[in-house]
Amino acid sequence: GAGVSQSPSNKVTEKGKDVELRCDPISGHTALYWxxxxxxxxxxxxxxxxxxxxxxxxxxxxxxxxxxxTGESVSTLTIQRTQQEDSAVYLCAxxxxxxxxxxxxxxPGTRLLVL
Amino acid sequence: AQSVTQLGSHVSVSEGALVLLRCNYSSSxxxxxxxxxxxxxxxxxxxxxxTSAATLVKGINGFEAEFKKSETSFHLTKPSAHMSDAAxxxxxVSDPGGYxxxxxxxxxxxxxxx
Numbered sequence: 001g002a003g004v005s006q007s008p009s010n011k012v013t014e015k016g017k018d019v020e021l022r023c024d025p026i027s028g029h030t031a032l033y034w035x036x037x038x039x040x041x042x043x044x045x046x047x048x049x050x051x052x053x054x055x056x057x058x059x060x061x062x063x064x065x066x067x068x069x070t071g072e073s074v075s076t077l078t079i080q081r082t083q084q085e086d087s088a089v090y091l092c093a094x095x096x097x098x099x100x101x102x103x104x105x106x107x108p109g110t111r112l113l114v115l
Numbered sequence: 116a117q118s119v120t121q122l123g124s125h126v127s128v129s130e131g132a133l134v135l136l137r138c139n140y141s142s143s144x145x146x147x148x149x150x151x152x153x154x155x156x157x158x159x160x161x162x163x164x165x166t167s168a169a170t171l172v173k174g175i176n177g178f179e180a181e182f183k184k185s186e187t188s189f190h191l192t193k194p195s196a197h198m199s200d201a202a203x204x205x206x207x208v209s210d211p212g213g214y215x216x217x218x219x220x221x222x223x224x225x226x227x228x229x
Contacts, residue, residue, distance in 0.1 A: 106159035
């Protein structure tokens with residue numbers, strides 16, 4: 001079956017522009033996560049969705065970052081007025097929660113470069 | 116708050132040698148622990164996970180990890196390294212309660228020398 005997909009795979013933008021990153025989770029997965037991986041650093045949790053709700057937004061770095069999910073499916077991560085420090089790989093993952101055990105399935109990521 | 120520490124951002128081993136990647140965790144409750152692997156130009160995939168059953172967990176590609184509560188460790192091992200094991204490995208911890216926020220370590224890049 002299809003895995004988690006993300007688009008675009010690469011995005012180059014100018015400082016100050018807005019960008020939208022898309023994630024299509026595995027069909028039927030209720031949980032969806034966004035992470036950021038800066039060069040040479042580990043994965044940084046950004047936000048988590050359970051269905052269309054986001055119980056935990058604590059990882060969003062600033063109010064320039066926002067995310068939404070619709071139809072318990074597609075999610076969009078929006079970065080407004082991008083800054084050079086936003087350059088990173090943005091990873092999306094989804095999971096099918098059964099009890100409290102879960103395996104997250106990751107997408108290939110979107111490489112964002114802010115010039 | 117939960118956290119993981121991966122000792123060594125880069126590890127080099129000879130082909131056929133033992134692979135040992137270290138991970139220590141910090142958690143206020145008995146955690147769930149994971150190892151993920153990221154091959155070059157590919158997405159993350161789960162190697163193995165510990166969810167409070169057997170302390171020795173076997174994963175894919177011959178990897179295994181042992182949960183040691185007394186040492187707060189979850190080191191990843193493989194008896195004999197293969198060239199195809201060259202990748203970046205991430206240890207992660209999750210609080211089994213609540214909504215399963217997963218915290219990742221900074222990763223260890225494994226180089227396998229022929």
